Amino acid sequence: MPGIEHSAHSMQARRLSSAELQSQEEPASATLLNAIACGAALVAPDGMLRHANPALLDILHEHLADLLDRDAASLFVLDESGTPLTAAALSARCGHASGEVLAKRKDDTLVPLLLGVRPAPGTDGLLLTLQDMTQQRALSDQLQQALRMDAIGQLTGGIAHDFNNLLTVIIGHLELLADEVPESDDRRELLDPARHAARRGADLTGRLLAFARRQVLSPNATTLNAVIESVQPLLERTLGETIQIIPLLSAAPWLCKVDVAQLENALLNLIINSRDAMPQGGTILIQSDNVQLGPTDLEPTGPLTPGDYVQLLVTDTGTGMSGQTQRRVFDPFFSTKHKGKGTGLGLSMVYGFIRQSGGTISAYSAPGTGTTMRILLPRCDNCAPIAGEETGLPALDAARLGRVLVVEDGEEVRNLACRLLGDLGLETRAAANACEALQLLDRDERIGVIFADILLPGGMLGPDLAARAKRHHPGLKVLFTSGQGREHSEEEAAADSGLNLLAKPYTKQSLAKALFELQ
Structure with a gap:
């Protein structure tokens, strides 16, 4: 390379001319370079390449004859913009130094x-x-993406927690007000839109919690075939005649344990995205498979372990995505749609739900080639099939439940809970933290149920309170509530121990149903 200097590394050995280098040293140097496992090249004092080993030829997809006597600096660029690496810049790297460059x-x-x-x-x-x-950078990108998604999840989960407490108060009081206003009253025109808007707010926070992997799930055993078949009629009515749906279902599907309603919603989100990517119509292939994944089939930094999985593929013939879009496709509030056409939370919700269910979702696409979304969920061998849900809500038995001790640090939420429980015919006591709750338990033998927020102030969380209370009152029933879903190990411990968890914002009906399950 013209202008390369070695002032910092003057050579003590005899220096050869370029012609001497080519005629005398190159055969021995070539033999040495060819033995090196990584890419290697010999550059003459004039900056021209004199030899490149087979490893480098494989990396560059070049032939040796095409590289000889070529300016070495021309092989490299500084960044993705394609700016050439100058001889002076390469010269600055001389000595026992190294750094990353890009080869074109x-x-x-x-x-x-x-x-x-x-x-x-x-x-x-x-x-x-x-x-x-290439592989190291891919692993680094995967790690950075995972860390970024986790950080965003922490933020969105915290926002959802505070917003759900507000929505609990808003929805609860609107519900109480609706009970006082007759259907024929003109004020219903003001009340009903407010209730509808509050429910939309609850749905929005539910999506945030889904992305943050903290929503409260109700997993049951099912097959992907059953989920696909349940939503297919709705899809066919929604997509219209220009889009064809082709289901390819596994002949002997394995069971998986998943929240069926959430999986149906996730599939709907994927299908709607595929529809939007095919404005002129096209084909959507929905495929279910059983797959066995070994160590070489999994990403080294991924969350899955070798084993049996059920696989759901949604493939469209749409416009496809660029690499930059694929890297951000699961980010919350990221959308390629026009402003006002979407919240940007659909795929982030799907991502969070699948990860919370122990699986993964990946996007495979390129501009003009369509997109494939791949969902993997762990196989479930020892789980019973889905049972039918009970309909209707029997009246609560106040004598069997006893008084309900409401433990909630937020005064507005605490007062609302007591009011709703009173409307359900139950007597209540209230405490702002676990210490107050334990004192009330010692003084009131009629308390039969603790209705406690999981996150409480004072150093004692809801599960800690329940454990201490049940040691002294073995027959005590516990119902937890949370505005942040399952964030901490305490939430998971509560779920694993069979104790009920009622998500905020809750209504009088959902509260009554949760209490009925305790009777």
Whole structure:
């Protein structure tokens, strides 16, 4: 390369001319370079390539004859914009130093390389070593993406917690007000839109919690075939005649344990996205499979372990996505749709739900080639099939339940809970923290149920309170509530121990149903 200097690394050995280097040293140097496992090249003092080993030729997708006597600096670029690496910039890397560069192949694709530049022994030339960093960069990107998604999940979960407490108060009081206003009253025109807007707010926070993997799920055993078949009639009515749905269902589907309603909603989201990517119509393929994944089938930094999984593929013939869009496709509030056409929470909700269910979702696409969404969920061998849900709500038995101790640090939520329980015919006591609750339990033998928020102030959380209370009152029943879903190990412990968890915002009906299950 013209202008390369080695002032910091003056050579003590005899220096050869370019012609001498080519005629005398190159065969021995070539043999040495060919034995190096990583990419390697020998550069003459004039900056021209004199030899490249087979590993480097494989990396660059080049032939040796096409590289000889080529300016070495022309092989590299500084960044994805394609700015060439100048001879002076390469010269600055001389010595026992290394750094990342990009090499440009014949097809204009870029490959990341770890470039090392050292003086070639016995010459004025340079020895370049180049290691393909494609896999390392991919692993680093996956780790950064996982950390970023987790950080966003922490933020959205915290926002959802505070917003759900507000919505609990709003929805609860609107419900109480609706009980006082007759259907024929003109004030219903003001009340009903407010209730509808509050429910939409609850749905929005539910999506945030789904992305943050903290929503309260009700998993049951099912097959992907059953889920696909249940939503197919709705899909056919929704998509219209220009889009064809082709289901390819597994002949012997394995069971998986998942919240069926949430999985149906996730599938609907994927299908709607596929529809939007095919404005002129097209085909959507929905496929269910049983797959066995070994260590080589999984990403090294991924959440899955080798084993049996059920696989759901949704493939469309739409416009496809660029690599940049694929990297952000599951981010909350990221959308390629026009402003006002979507919240940007659909795929983020699907991502959070699938991860919370122990699976993964991945996107495979390229511009003009359509998109495939791949969902993997763990196989479930020892789980019973779905049971039918009970309809209707029997009256609560106040004598069997006893008084309900409401433990909630938010005064407005605490007062509302007491009011709703009173409307359900139950007597209540109230406490702002676990210590107050334990004192009330010791003084009131008629308390039969603790209705407690999981996150309480004072250093004692809801599950801690329940454990201490049940040691002294073995027959005590416990119902937890949370505006943040299952964030902490305490929430998971509560679920695993069979104790009920009622998500905020709750209504009088959902509260009554949860209490009925305790009777």
